[in-house]
Each structure stands twice: as structure tokens, then as C-alpha cells.
Amino acid sequence: KAGVTQTPRYLIKTRGQQVTLSCSPISGHRSVSWYQQTPGQGLQFLFEYFSETQRNKGNFPGRFSGRQFSNSRSEMNVSTLELGDSALYLCASIGGGGSGANVLTFGAGSRLTVL
Amino acid sequence: DQQVKQNSPSLSVQEGRISILNCDYTNSMFDYFLWYKKYPAEGPTFLISISSIKDKNEDGRFTVFLNKSAKHLSLHIVPSQPGDSAVYFCAASGETSGSRLTFGEGTQLTVNP
Numbered sequence: 001k002a003g004v005t006q007t008p009r010y011l012i013k014t015r016g017q018q019v020t021l022s023c024s025p026i027s028g029h030r031s032v033s034w035y036q037q038t039p040g041q042g043l044q045f046l047f048e049y050f051s052e053t054q055r056n057k058g059n060f061p062g063r064f065s066g067r068q069f070s071n072s073r074s075e076m077n078v079s080t081l082e083l084g085d086s087a088l089y090l091c092a093s094i095g096g097g098g099s100g101a102n103v104l105t106f107g108a109g110s111r112l113t114v115l
Numbered sequence: 116d117q118q119v120k121q122n123s124p125s126l127s128v129q130e131g132r133i134s135i136l137n138c139d140y141t142n143s144m145f146d147y148f149l150w151y152k153k154y155p156a157e158g159p160t161f162l163i164s165i166s167s168i169k170d171k172n173e174d175g176r177f178t179v180f181l182n183k184s185a186k187h188l189s190l191h192i193v194p195s196q197p198g199d200s201a202v203y204f205c206a207a208s209g210e211t212s213g214s215r216l217t218f219g220e221g222t223q224l225t226v227n228p
Contacts, residue, residue: 006158031214033214033215040124040220041220042219043159043204043218044218048213048214048215056212056214056215058215090159104161104214104216108158
């Protein structure tokens with residue numbers, strides 16, 4: 001069973017540009033969550049989508065947005081990039097181990113560098 | 116407001132010895148706790164979890180202890196192996212947070228041969 005797939009793995013942008021990241025969850029998983037990881041900050045929750053609807057949203061500015069398609073694939077977009085947006089962006093779908101309902105299976109991430 | 120804190124950014128232990136990673140939380144609504152392990156250039160992988168109705172959960176070399184009154188949990192790895200060297204994240208969720216996890220900052224564990 002394929003895992004969570006994120007593309008692109010690495011990308012470099014300049015301030016003011018926008019970026020779109022893609023995530024394909026594990027087949028059959030309908031929920032996708034996005035997290036931002038920066039050094040010393042752990043993982044910060046961005047948003048969660050379930051059946052094409054945003055179900056939960058973290059404390060990020062409106063420049064961060066996302067969507068989910070009918071095949072459960074998800075994209076997140078960051079507009080007007082700032083230097084502080086440089087981070088590893090992780091996508092996760094629910095499932096993959098343990099007995100708890102909140103076990104997330106993560107992709108390898110998309111490493112964004114903003115110059 | 117950091118609701119989940121891992122106060123030790125790094126920990127170094129000798130192979131074969133015990134590794135103890137600590138995590139504190141402030142939100143009393145958290146009722147489910149998880150540990151994830153992350154290698155460089157990979158996403159975090161689930162390690163072990165514990166529900167608030169338990170105080171201990173064991174899986175092979177990994178044991179998680181939960182002290183609800185102290186709002187503290189710990190991950191014990193015995194015996195530690197060089198392949199355990201990674202960043203370990205503590206995470207928590209509550210009934211009202213759905214699948215949203217609140218993560219700590221992570222602890223870099225280095226196991227020396």
C-alpha cells in the first residue's frame with residue numbers, strides 16, 4: 001500500500017511569489033492534514049480537510065490556504081511568500097498504525113526555501 | 116502558548132543503555148498522546164501512543180508512561196540502539212480537536228556506539 005506522497009520534495013522561491021504543494025494520501029484515506037515544521041518549533045497545524053471540506057484550521061494568516069479534491073488529493077497554497085515561510089511542509093492522512101483514531105501517517109514533506 | 120513542551124532539545128546516550136525522553140503538557144483536555152520519530156529528509160513516523168485511561172503502554176523496546184496529575188509523559192527506550200538516533204516528537208490530542216495533533220518542539224536523540 002503506497003504511503004503519503006508529497007510533491008515537490010524541494011523548491012526555492014523568492015519573496016512575494018506564491019507556491020502550491022501537493023499531497024496524495026494513502027489510498028482509501030479521506031482526511032488530509034497539513035503541518036509546518038520550522039527549527040525549534042515542532043510541527044504547527046495548518047489545516048485539515050475531509051471529503052473536500054475544511055474541517056479544522058490552525059492559527060496561520062490567510063496567505064495559507066488549501067483544498068481537497070474528490071479523489072482525496074490535497075493542495076496547499078502560500079501566497080505572497082515571506083522569508084519566515086521557509087519550512088518543511090508535511091502532509092498526513094489518518095491511519096497507519098496504533099489503535100487510536102488520531103494516528104497520522106506523514107509524507108516525507110516539501111522543503112520550501114524562500115530567498 | 117506552547118501546550119506541549121519538550122524541554123530537552125537533545126539527549127545523548129550510550130548504546131545498550133536506557134533513553135528517557137520527557138514531555139509536559141498544559142491542556143487538561145488532552146486525552147490521547149503519541150510519540151513520533153523523525154529521521155532527516157523523512158516524514159515523522161508513528162512510534163507508540165497512550166490513552167489517558169492508562170498510565171503505561173509498552174511495545175517492544177519502547178514504553179510510554181503517563182502521569183496525568185503531573186501532566187507529564189515520558190518515552191523509555193531500552194536498550195537504546197544507534198538506529199534510534201532521530202528527533203522524537205511528543206504529540207497530544209483531545210476529544211474536541213478531532214484529528215488535530217499538538218506537537219512538542221522535539222528532542223534530538225543520539226545513541227553512541
